[in-house]
Amino acid sequence: MRRVAIIGIGNTEFGELWDHSFREIGITAGLAAVEDANISAEMIDALYVGNMSAGRFIEQEHIGALIADYSGLARDHVPATRVEAAGASGGLALRQGFMAVASGLHDIVVVGGAEKMTDVSDLDSANIQSSAADQEWETVLGATFPALHALIAHRHMHVYGTTREQLADVAVKNHRHGALNPKAQFRREITRETVLGSPMVSSPLRVFDCAPSSDGAAAVVLCALENAKKYTDTPVEIIGSGQASDTLSLHDRKDICTMEATRVAAKRAFDMAKVAQKDVQVAEVHDSFTISEILAIEDLGFFKKGEGGKATEAGLTGLSGQIAVNTSGGLKARGDPIGATGLAQAVEIVAQLRGKADKRQVKDAQVGLTHNVGGTGATVVVHVLRRV
Amino acid sequence: MRRVAIIGIGNTEFGELWDHSFREIGITAGLAAVEDANISAEMIDALYVGNMSAGRFIEQEHIGALIADYSGLARDHVPATRVEAAGASGGLALRQGFMAVASGLHDIVVVGGAEKMTDVSDLDSANIQSSAADQEWETVLGATFPALHALIAHRHMHVYGTTREQLADVAVKNHRHGALNPKAQFRREITRETVLGSPMVSSPLRVFDCAPSSDGAAAVVLCALENAKKYTDTPVEIIGSGQASDTLSLHDRKDICTMEATRVAAKRAFDMAKVAQKDVQVAEVHDSFTISEILAIEDLGFFKKGEGGKATEAGLTGLSGQIAVNTSGGLKARGDPIGATGLAQAVEIVAQLRGKADKRQVKDAQVGLTHNVGGTGATVVVHVLRRV
Numbered sequence: 001m002r003r004v005a006i007i008g009i010g011n012t013e014f015g016e017l018w019d020h021s022f023r024e025i026g027i028t029a030g031l032a033a034v035e036d037a038n039i040s041a042e043m044i045d046a047l048y049v050g051n052m053s054a055g056r057f058i059e060q061e062h063i064g065a066l067i068a069d070y071s072g073l074a075r076d077h078v079p080a081t082r083v084e085a086a087g088a089s090g091g092l093a094l095r096q097g098f099m100a101v102a103s104g105l106h107d108i109v110v111v112g113g114a115e116k117m118t119d120v121s122d123l124d125s126a127n128i129q130s131s132a133a134d135q136e137w138e139t140v141l142g143a144t145f146p147a148l149h150a151l152i153a154h155r156h157m158h159v160y161g162t163t164r165e166q167l168a169d170v171a172v173k174n175h176r177h178g179a180l181n182p183k184a185q186f187r188r189e190i191t192r193e194t195v196l197g198s199p200m201v202s203s204p205l206r207v208f209d210c211a212p213s214s215d216g217a218a219a220v221v222l223c224a225l226e227n228a229k230k231y232t233d234t235p236v237e238i239i240g241s242g243q244a245s246d247t248l249s250l251h252d253r254k255d256i257c258t259m260e261a262t263r264v265a266a267k268r269a270f271d272m273a274k275v276a277q278k279d280v281q282v283a284e285v286h287d288s289f290t291i292s293e294i295l296a297i298e299d300l301g302f303f304k305k306g307e308g309g310k311a312t313e314a315g316l317t318g319l320s321g322q323i324a325v326n327t328s329g330g331l332k333a334r335g336d337p338i339g340a341t342g343l344a345q346a347v348e349i350v351a352q353l354r355g356k357a358d359k360r361q362v363k364d365a366q367v368g369l370t371h372n373v374g375g376t377g378a379t380v381v382v383h384v385l386r387r388v
Numbered sequence: 389m390r391r392v393a394i395i396g397i398g399n400t401e402f403g404e405l406w407d408h409s410f411r412e413i414g415i416t417a418g419l420a421a422v423e424d425a426n427i428s429a430e431m432i433d434a435l436y437v438g439n440m441s442a443g444r445f446i447e448q449e450h451i452g453a454l455i456a457d458y459s460g461l462a463r464d465h466v467p468a469t470r471v472e473a474a475g476a477s478g479g480l481a482l483r484q485g486f487m488a489v490a491s492g493l494h495d496i497v498v499v500g501g502a503e504k505m506t507d508v509s510d511l512d513s514a515n516i517q518s519s520a521a522d523q524e525w526e527t528v529l530g531a532t533f534p535a536l537h538a539l540i541a542h543r544h545m546h547v548y549g550t551t552r553e554q555l556a557d558v559a560v561k562n563h564r565h566g567a568l569n570p571k572a573q574f575r576r577e578i579t580r581e582t583v584l585g586s587p588m589v590s591s592p593l594r595v596f597d598c599a600p601s602s603d604g605a606a607a608v609v610l611c612a613l614e615n616a617k618k619y620t621d622t623p624v625e626i627i628g629s630g631q632a633s634d635t636l637s638l639h640d641r642k643d644i645c646t647m648e649a650t651r652v653a654a655k656r657a658f659d660m661a662k663v664a665q666k667d668v669q670v671a672e673v674h675d676s677f678t679i680s681e682i683l684a685i686e687d688l689g690f691f692k693k694g695e696g697g698k699a700t701e702a703g704l705t706g707l708s709g710q711i712a713v714n715t716s717g718g719l720k721a722r723g724d725p726i727g728a729t730g731l732a733q734a735v736e737i738v739a740q741l742r743g744k745a746d747k748r749q750v751k752d753a754q755v756g757l758t759h760n761v762g763g764t765g766a767t768v769v770v771h772v773l774r775r776v
Binding site: 001021023046047052053055056058059060061062063064065066068069073074077078079080081082083084085086092095096099100102103104105127128131132133134135136139243244245246247248249252260261264265374375378379 | 389409434440441443444449453454461465467468469470471472474480483484488491516519521522523631633634637648652653
């Protein structure tokens with residue numbers, strides 16, 4: 001296998017982008033990444049697109065071809081492939097692009113992710129998001145996506161003594177980071193009281209425990225590491241890629257306080273990368289809900305099981321903590337246009353490893369990690385990135 | 389890159405499978421392929437699933453994880469990835485699986501395709517299928533999928549003198565082949581008169597010019613060629629894989645009588661395979677409509693542009709013709725469960741190259757080809773397979 005580097009990154013602002021169509025945001029992010037990589041369009045060998053549900057959000061399937069067409073890549077008949085695994089669609093697309101370059105089949109690959117969620121009603125959006133869970137055993141019985149995560153939160157509080165305030169601290173931290181990110185959906189700091197006083201969604205989770213519905217897109221450009229210095233002085237290598245599945249339904253898991261797929265995907269990625277958790281300075285993890293981040297930092301091995309809440313409360317996951325988590329603001333504050341999220345994570349980590357994350361820069365960041373989750377953990381993709 | 393072989397094949401019957409759920413048919417096909425490959429489930433390293441629109445057909449996204457879960461692969465946390473490119477979803481999934489093995493990242497990969505189309509109304513099904521075309525420029529203006537192909541048919545008849553009867557001959561041939569395939573949706577021979585007397589769908593295309601809506605699934609097992617003989621005496625090598633994009637809308641093409649993406653994907657696949665059209669004895673091509681097969685056999689280079697209709701009328705694409713086309717019955721008679729189609733094509737070609745296609749066996753078949761199309765040709769994937 002060839003070694004693979006990220007040589008370009010680009011993303012749109014995340015938010016309610018009512019003035020911009022799906023195809024427009026997809027292309028904006030892709031072009032930004034291509035410009036950042038100092039390549040021309042003719043050099044692109046393949047396109048991968050992560051997207052969860054354009055079929056239902058905008059009644060358009062065949063998204064890979066759509067983006068290839070509107071970005072001008074169809075002129076050269078550039079292969080375009082859409083990848084879907086609910087919330088993990090973006091991370092999975094990145095993994096396919098990685099494989100395409102590692103195999104030697106393609107030399108320069110653009111991987112993008114996009115979702116346009118705010119053109120449908122809130123109810124429709126909730127229903128579509130719930131189709132990441134098991135339609136026959138969870139969704140039709142009324143178990144919405146927040147409800148499923150509320151079960152996890154209650155159990156974690158019961159077993160490990162995680163407090164309601166510690167959940168709030170995840171949101172407070174991520175809003176603090178988001179306030180430093182000019183492309184984040186929410187750029188305002190909040191307090192514990194903001195979270196604890198916000199309307200209940202599914203007990204114990206309140207509005208400020210939940211990532212928003214968002215529109216947005218993000219993209220990266222990949223090439224073989226051996227060629228990366230032709231295009232950029234600051235290539236970032238993908239040193240590890242791990243993917244794992246778990247049962248689609250929560251009730252089939254042995255322990256809902258552990259996302260087993262996170263543990264396995266992380267192990268696979270760290271084994272390939274030949275680095276360990278202690279070597280990582282910055283991580284973007286999948287905080288669909290505040291409880292999700294607590295599970296993530298435990299299951300990724302940054303903190304012991306049950307200690308994620310305490311670690312967050314103690315500030316160990318802040319910008320100058322033991323490990324900086326969700327410096328972009330995370331899904332909570334940066335926003336969560338589903339298919340784009342995995343790529344937005346990679347964009348943030350690359351910016352950090354280049355030392356170009358401005359006010360949210362983590363000092364001396366050398367190794368970073370992305371953690372992208374589909375559903376309640378039925379698909380997890382972890383990538384480990386290193387500054388070259 | 390490692391060389392890659394198909395060591396197992398499996399498929400369900402295609403048709404209106406109202407007694408079987410999506411997950412059930414997906415698993416049935418996968419298990420059949422795994423049994424055929426003489427491997428055990430623990431040996432599977434990754435799963436790829438081709439599917440166009442489960443989000444709209446059965447309100448379930450996250451299909452890769454669903455199939456991994458219900459086939460027991462989630463127990464071992466086997467990575468599962470869904471790939472989508474409308475009608476080309478299956479072929480694209482095969483290509484990703486090919487890449488995963490070729491890169492060395494995975495050793496044994498199952499690639500499946502599935503679609504459950506008949507649980508929604510005919511109108512809903514038509515609308516969902518039309519989301520393979522450009523939603524903003526074609527579909528919302530009433531250009532259904534049959535209507536777009538009707539434009540192609542009219543133009544081909546006008547420019548090249550292709551006759552209404554020649555179109556009918558495609559359907560007659562494919563139904564003749566389908567009658568020999570115990571898993572085909574339609575297993576009854578028809579005549580020219582059947583086609584010409586059937587109700588009009590979109591002039592000049594009648595009901596018997598159109599592939600049906602179908603439920604069904606198909607799967608293959610891939611491994612590195614160097615290990616293939618451990619599992620089977622009759623491995624089939626994937627010697628070429630080519631993919632190409634074109635504009636999503638028909639009106640943006642230079643010439644709607646040519647699917648440029650077919651030409652380019654075929655060239656890429658033949659170049660990789662180091663064989664030519666004359667070396668191919670059997671091909672499964674994407675006959676969404678009768679006109680589609682005529683375009684395909686021309687653009688793949690089996691016949692000169694404009695001569696596909698005459699070649700069909702002359703019987704050159706029958707079982708003992710110059711090249712046997714759609715021996716399975718094609719989309720027309722075998723059925724077209726969208727995401728499964730690309731895999732069903734591979735299953736048929738492998739059966740042919742093994743010499744196990746029973747009454748529809750092509751004599752001395754050594755090299756075969758699959759041609760899988762998304763939309764009106766915005767995505768095309770071509771694979772060239774050879775008996776080892």
